[in-house]
Amino acid sequence: MLFRREKKLGIIGCGAIGTEIACAVDNGDINVILEACCDTDKSKYHLLVSKLKKTKPALLDMEKLIKKCDLVVECAQKAAVTDIFKLAIKYNRDIVFLSAGGVLENMDLVEQARSKLINVYVPSGAVVGIDGLDAAKYRGLKQVTLITRKPPKAFKGVKYLEDKGINPDEIVTETVIFDGTAREAVIGFPANINVAATLSIAGIGPDATRVKIIADPFVSTNKHELIVEGDFGRFRAITENFPSPNNPKTSYLTSLSAIVLIKKIVEPLHIGT
Template sequence: MIKIGIIGCGFIGTQICSAVDSGAVPAVLFGVFDFSDEKANAVLKSLKSGNPKKCTPEEMIESCDLIVECASQDAVLKYALPAAENGVDMMVLSVGAFQNPDFYQKVKEAAAANNSKIYVPSGAIAGTDGLKSAAVANLSSVSVTTRKPVSGLAGSPYLVENSIDLSNLKEPTLVFEGSAAEAVVAFPKNVNVCATISLCGFGFEKTAVRIIADPTISENIHELEVFGDFGHMKMMIENKPSPLNPKTSYLAALSAVSTLKKITDPMQIGV
């Protein structure tokens, strides 16, 4: 069984640890890391099997087969390249870090040179398989519209820098419209789906993004629309936010667990 380490002990990291601990994912949990000792200790205390420890990402790079990043874009920027250079696989949840084309290329080349893999789960959106298939031919346009409750967008850098106050919002309001490259910087904890779609389609600069703050809803809603030689694809998904973090959809955690199952499963379906 593969030996894995978890960077980030929030909702997603906790769900992954629980899946490994229960045997739902056939793997060995080597250790966890979080800047908050309280979060790391809480995760370790909740586990019933194995002997995982609190450790540093550097220790994971030296000892693990796979590292799961579910912390931040900064964590990807700091550890993805060293992991790839050391021949260690990495699953990346904070996909927005790859909007930097130079960084993306360096990680990809290092992974190829050292026989390692970078895994990006589909996350909180559906349609990635169809989009990847459509991208084999020509794409005309790819757009993502994200609609979130006010609590799911609060504190985003774009809103703070532009003095956009959502506290008294009464109706759905468009707060951002631009490229995915701009969106993942403006809302680093909110729109990883846009980054994933960009990697599946035709890039961060050409993927159009609209973000709507909606005080009338309690779910995170993502709508993907694609035009190309294949035809027209449109789909919408309504995600329940995680019970611990309104910025994260519950489906994002399930997607990470599903990807781990797929990695360890000899039968590969839908690839």
Template sequence: MLKIGIIGYGTIGEDVAQFLLKGEAGAARLEAVLVRDETRFARAASAEYVITDKEELFFAKRMDVIVECAGHEAVRTYGETVLSSGADLILVSVGALADEALQESLMAKAAECGRKIIVPSAAIGGLDRIAAGSVGPMEEVTLITRKPVKAWYGTLVERQVNLAALSEPYCAFEGAARDAARLFPESVNVSAALSLAGIGFDRTKVKVFADPGINHNTHEIEAKGKFGQIKLQIRNTPSDRNPKTGYIVAMSIIKTIRNLNSPFVIGI
């Protein structure tokens, strides 16, 4: 039975916790959740697991796998500590690895501790194909992300344009994935995952749109290389509680945990 911890109890963290409690991840048990202020979650307290803002108590649970779903700063603050504690790290805020120094330090710590950093597909798809294709020469990888207007409130896009007045798609960004991941830490983690699977942050090209004509978060991927060509469009249903993310993210994390404890694994 895998002992699971979660860092962060927002939309994704709560959804992951509920899936775990329902047994959707197979032989895995939720042990603890680390939050900034445990008093905010008094009503969510359970005899089945601990919700705490005390790092010592959380890491004392000696978990096998810890899921980070609390943002880039949480990756910087807790990434190495997770690996040093003897747990594998499932990384949701993968855009944090656009910081080369952070990526190198986490990779080094994982190797030193004999642990793994695991990036789930989350809101994107086709990472298995992109990663396989990157074994041979890969010419290009591009990503076009479109999200409804409501997904961009509270982000850089809100400062660029009057979102309420948009009547047609607005291109908020065009450039390299490294810059996209830094500028939109809550919204374009998919560009980071795609970059790490394929040809890197600086060669992966990204366009980001706020689109008043859609109701789903969409991602269009195109890649070419010796393997051939892939064109993939994904339409994710946004979460009612947080339109910046979709229900599929927590589902993908649960699938990843299930793979860790299952005798049969598909789609790697």
């Protein structure tokens, strides 16, 4: 039986989130051994390692990493989730997925993992309120709505808007650019995919979860308002995200959330739902 602090951690994806997790291990903030990292772009691995002071994880390919580590963190991209998930099931490894949209597309693999007693974790990421949603789901959860508000420039190049003839540069007042289900939102707005997917998995599923997206020229942060109604009552949780110092497209809270989730997995004190 392993002692908790001896768990070997493997990181797939050496970008903003992977690097922030690796630095947290290197600083001694997470009691695991950073055994290996993997990235399709080797220069990203070398950049990550250059930021570490005490640790030198090995560079392994995806399968070797999963075979060697007790706990694997995916912080790569949605398209990588299926392969990683299948390998984690093959080698019986616990896994943390940051690309929540990929998990939503692989709910059949969640069932396979369950039957093999593999733990699959999806951190709260860029949105707060998952603890309340989780508790509300136990009895009488009725409605989950996400209202996302971002500056118009955040929607540049979004095909859904191009198809509708909407040019984000021309939006000068607060404008609702999408109102529909989470399933439709993750298809139309890939950059919004993880928050909508995480809420769908945690709550009432992608077809019942409502999503409204607003382009607002008067905001500078990415703002998520989560409204949950059920037998417990009602709550509204608002997150105003600053970008990660390492990737302007990723909210900094996502890395912090992943780091704390891994800490929870390996430490005995668990606070919150």
